[in-house]
Amino acid sequence: MAYDRNNVFARILRKEIPANFVYEDDFAIAFHDLYPKAPVHLLVIPKGEFISFFDFSEKASPELMVGFTKAIHHVIQCFELQKEGFRILSNHGTHGGQEVPHYHVHIFGGRPLGRMIPQEA
Numbered sequence: 001m002a003y004d005r006n007n008v009f010a011r012i013l014r015k016e017i018p019a020n021f022v023y024e025d026d027f028a029i030a031f032h033d034l035y036p037k038a039p040v041h042l043l044v045i046p047k048g049e050f051i052s053f054f055d056f057s058e059k060a061s062p063e064l065m066v067g068f069t070k071a072i073h074h075v076i077q078c079f080e081l082q083k084e085g086f087r088i089l090s091n092h093g094t095h096g097g098q099e100v101p102h103y104h105v106h107i108f109g110g111r112p113l114g115r116m117i118p119q120e121a
Helices: 008-013 053-059 062-078
Strands: 021-024 028-032 040-046 086-089 105-109
Touching: 008 028, 008 040, 021 062, 028 062, 040 062, 053 062, 062 105
Parallel strands: none
Antiparallel strands: 021 028, 028 040, 040 105, 086 105
């Protein structure tokens, strides 16, 4: 699958679409999710054309991988989520629930989050 340069996160990276940014450096940007699922729901996306975690892990430079991870760490610290706990989530593909074809991680916090995947009945 080819990277879609018109996906919403690519357009946010180019600042063509506004977002409520909370962090930016040479490796990543972070912003509030438009439809939050928790009191704190942030998105962190790497600067580059990566469709998914799998794509990112195959193609990103070691410097970008480290910088992206440190950006996630920085955002978690800024919101003091490490004190009570948080969840980091990245979806991949149709079965994984990925909606935007640009690698990104969700950071959730601010309340007890419960089980990650509910047990089936």
